[in-house]
Amino acid sequence: xxxxxxxxxxxxxxxxxxxxxxxxxxxxxxxxxxxxxxxxxxxxxxxxxxxxxxxxxxxxxxxxxxxxxxxxxxxxxxxxxxxxxxxxxxxxxxxxxxxxxxxxxxxxxxxxxxxxxxxxxxxxxxxxxxxxxxxxxxxxxxxxxxxxxxxxxxxxxxxxxxxxxxxxxxxxxxxxxxxxxxxxxxxxxxxxxxxxxxxxxxxxxxxxxxxxxxxxxxxxxxxxxxxxxxxxxxxxxxxxxxxxxxxxxxxxxxxxxxxxxxxxxxxxxxxxxxxxxxxxxxx
Amino acid sequence: xxxxxxxxxxxxxxxxxxxxxxxxxxxxxxxxxxxxxxxxxxxxxxxxxxxxxxxxxxxxxxxxxxxxxxxxxxxxxxxxxxxxxxxxxxxxxxxxxxxxxxxxxxxxxxxxxxxxxxxxxxxxxxxxxxxxxxxxxxxxxxxxxxxxxxxxxxxxxxxxxxxxxxxxxxxxxxxxxxxxxxxxxxxxxxxxxxxxxxxxxxxxxxxxxxxxxxxxxxxxxxxxxxxxxxxxxxxxxxxxxxxxxxxxxxxxxxxxxxxxxxxxxxxxxxxxxxxxxxxxxxx
Numbered sequence: 101x102x103x104x105x106x107x108x109x110x111x112x113x114x115x116x117x118x119x120x121x122x123x124x125x126x127x128x129x130x131x132x133x134x135x136x137x138x139x140x141x142x143x144x145x146x147x148x149x150x151x152x153x154x155x156x157x158x159x160x161x162x163x164x165x166x167x168x169x170x171x172x173x174x175x176x177x178x179x180x181x182x183x184x185x186x187x188x189x190x191x192x193x194x195x196x197x198x199x200x201x202x203x204x205x206x207x208x209x210x211x212x213x214x215x216x217x218x219x220x221x222x223x224x225x226x227x228x229x230x231x232x233x234x235x236x237x238x239x240x241x242x243x244x245x246x247x248x249x250x251x252x253x254x255x256x257x258x259x260x261x262x263x264x265x266x267x268x269x270x271x272x273x274x275x276x277x278x279x280x281x282x283x284x285x286x287x288x289x290x291x292x293x294x295x296x297x298x299x300x301x302x303x304x305x306x307x308x309x310x311x312x313x314x315x316x317x318x319x320x321x322x323x324x325x326x327x328x329x330x331x332x333x334x335x336x337x338x339x340x341x342x343x344x345x346x347x348x349x350x351x352x353x354x355x356x357x358x359x360x361x362x363x364x365x366x367x368x369x370x371x372x373x374x375x376x377x378x379x380x381x382x383x
Numbered sequence: 384x385x386x387x388x389x390x391x392x393x394x395x396x397x398x399x400x401x402x403x404x405x406x407x408x409x410x411x412x413x414x415x416x417x418x419x420x421x422x423x424x425x426x427x428x429x430x431x432x433x434x435x436x437x438x439x440x441x442x443x444x445x446x447x448x449x450x451x452x453x454x455x456x457x458x459x460x461x462x463x464x465x466x467x468x469x470x471x472x473x474x475x476x477x478x479x480x481x482x483x484x485x486x487x488x489x490x491x492x493x494x495x496x497x498x499x500x501x502x503x504x505x506x507x508x509x510x511x512x513x514x515x516x517x518x519x520x521x522x523x524x525x526x527x528x529x530x531x532x533x534x535x536x537x538x539x540x541x542x543x544x545x546x547x548x549x550x551x552x553x554x555x556x557x558x559x560x561x562x563x564x565x566x567x568x569x570x571x572x573x574x575x576x577x578x579x580x581x582x583x584x585x586x587x588x589x590x591x592x593x594x595x596x597x598x599x600x601x602x603x604x605x606x607x608x609x610x611x612x613x614x615x616x617x618x619x620x621x622x623x624x625x626x627x628x629x630x631x632x633x634x635x636x637x638x639x640x641x642x643x644x645x646x647x648x649x650x651x652x653x654x655x656x657x658x659x660x661x662x663x664x665x666x
Binding site: 156157175176177178180181182184186188190192200201206250256264 | 411464561562563566567569570571572573577581586588661662
C-alpha cells in the first residue's frame with residue numbers, strides 16, 4: 101500500500117444524527133498511482149461524495165486514513181483541489197479574480213506578482229476562457245462556469261485533482277465537450293484525477309480504472325474495473341470498439357443487476373434517513 | 384426596462400424623430416406622468432376639503448403663502464433656534480449620521496458574531512429579541528439620565544433603534560453563506576481575516592444592506608420623535624415649536640421635508656447597496 105501515490109486506507113464513515121447512527125462508508129481501501137485517472141461510480145446516496153470529501157479533507161473520516169505522497173491528509177488544502185458539482189465560483193468576483201484568489205493565496209511566496217498573473221492567464225487559456233476574463237459568473241453559461249472551476253482547481257497545481265460530478269449539471273453536448281477538454285488537459289499535464297460520477301459512458305471514456313461502490317448504508321468498494329483502452333480516446337471510434345462496449349456492460353451489470361436499487365417501502369424510509377446527513381455534508 | 388423600451392422603439396419607428404427624444408418621451412410618459420397626476424389629484428382633494436372658511440387645517444394654497452419665506456430662504460440664521468429649514472434638517476441629519484454609523488459598525492460586528500458562533504446566537508438572541516421590541520422613545524429617559532445631555536441621548540436613541548435590524552440581517556446573511564463558499568475557502572486555505580473580507584462580507588452583503596436600509600428608515604423615524612422631546616435645533620423640535628405657536632402651515636412644510644429627506648436617505652443606502660452587491664445575487 102505504501103508504494104501508492106495516494107492511498108485510502110480502511111476508511112470508515114459514520115454519521116450521528118439525533119441519536120441514530122448511519123454507517124455510510126465501510127472499510128474503503130484504494131491505492132492510486134501518480135497520473136492515474138480514477139472514477140468512482142455508484143447509485144446516488146451511496147456515499148461517493150462523502151468519500152471524495154474525505155480525500156479532500158473537507159470531512160474527517162470516523163476511522164482510517166488518507167495518505168498522499170507520504171503524508172496523512174487531515175485538512176483541506178490546495179494539493180487536493182476540488183472542482184465542485186455546481187462550480188462554486190464566487191459570484192461577486194470576475195472570472196479572472198476567481199482564479200486569482202486561489203493562485204495568489206497558493207503561490208503567495210513561491211511566485212512573483214507577474215508570474216502569478218501569467219499563471220492565471222495560462223490556466224484560463226487552457227480551458228478556453230481567455231475571452232471572458234472580466235465577466236462575472238452570472239454573465240457566462242453553466243459550461244463556462246465549470247471551465248473556470250476547472251481552471252481554478254488546476255491553477256493550484258494539485259497533487260490530486262478531485263472532480264465531484266463536474267459535468268452533472270450540464271446539458272449533454274456541453275458535457276461531451278468538457279469531457280474532451282478534461283481528457284486533453286490530463287494528457288498534457290499528467291494529473292492524478294479522482295472523479296465522482298454516475299454516468300457510465302463518462303466513467304469508461306475518461307478513466308484508467310473505475311471504482312464501483314455498493315449501495316449504502318455501509319457502502320464498500322464492490323469491484324474495480326481496469327479500462328485498458330489506448331489514449332487519446334475518441335468517443336466516436338470507441339462506440340464501435342468491442343472492448344469499450346464490454347467495459348460499459350460490466351459497469352452497467354454491476355449497477356443494475358448486482359447493485360440494483362431495491363425499493364421496498366421500509367428500506368426506502370431507512371435510506372432517506374441515512375441519505376439525509378450525507379446530503380447535508382455535500383450541500 | 385431597457386429591453387422593453389428597445390422593443391417598443393423597434394416596433395414603431397417614428398420617422399423624423401431622434402431615437403433619444405423618443406426614449407426620453409417614453410420614460411417621461413411611463414415614469415414621471417403617473418405620480419404627477421396622482422399628486423395633482425391629491426392636492427386638489429386637499430384644497431377642496433380645506434378651503435372652506437372654518438376648516439381646521441390649512442389648504443395647500445394657504446400653506447404655500449404662509450411658508451413662502453421658509454421655502455425660498457432655507458438657510459437663514461437669526462440666532463438661537465430661529466434657523467432656516469435647511470439648518471434644521473442638517474442638524475437632525477448630523478445626529479442621525481452619528482447614531483446610524485455607530486449602529487452600522489456595532490450592528491455588523493455583533494451580527495457576524497451571532498452568525499458565526501452558535502453559542503453567541505443562543506446567548507445573545509433572546510436578549511436581542513426582547514430589546515428590539517422596546518420603542519425608540521422608551522430609551523430616551525434612561526439615556527438622558529445616563530448621558531446628562533440631550534445631544535448624546537438623541538444619538539443613542541438613533542443608535543439603539545437602528546442597530547437591531549442590522550444585527551439580525553447580518554447574522555442571517557452570515558448563517559446563510561453557502562457551504563460551497565466555505566469549502567472553496569478551506570481548499571484555498573484562506574485564513575480567518577481573508578475569509579472575513581473575501582468571502583463572508585461579500586456573501587452576506589445583500590442581507591447586510593437590507594438591514595442597513597431598514598435601519599436608516601427607523602433612524603429617521605426616531606429622530607423626529609426624539610427631537611420633539613430634547614429640543615434645540617432640529618426638524619423634530621421645529622415641528623413641536625410650530626405646533627406650540629399654532630403655525631400649522633409650518634408643520635405641513637416640515638412634514639414634506641421629513642418625507643423627502645427620509646426618501647433620499649433610503650435611496651442613498653439602496654444605491655450603495657446595489658453598487659456593492661452587484662453580482663452577489665446567486666448566479
